[in-house]
Amino acid sequence: MKTRELEETTTLLPQFEKRNGLLPVAVQESSTGQILMIGSVNQEALENSLKTKKATFFSTSRNEIWVKGETSGNYLQLDEVLIDCDQDAIVYKVTLMNGGVCHTFNSIGKNRKACFYRIVDLQKKELVFLEK
16 A cells, blocks of 8 residues: 555554554553553454453563453553554553553552653653652
8 A cells, every 4th residue: 555545544554564563552541641651562452452442462571462451450441542644553542440550569559550650850860750
């Protein structure tokens, strides 16, 4: 398919072959716009997400499909899926169904809401925690 056709089509044509079968997914909280995590999807994971309305990913470390929250109970309800102009990057807009998305824990023992829980101090070039 020509670039212009891909950019202007209403047909969902994710370009998995461009990135060795995996596309990056930014996960954004619908209500706040906060970026919660970055993941990857293959065709099966994307199809499962669209079918179940639960954010599903491909785990590159475990080499398998995983539904976020399947073991922790911290599911992500899929509200919207955005795909970029080249159909090779995705945004899942989600609602947190129970707790946070990160596998790390905050000081009171709860999963952190987002994997992006530190900011880089640009002057000191050190990390600063956003939450306690």
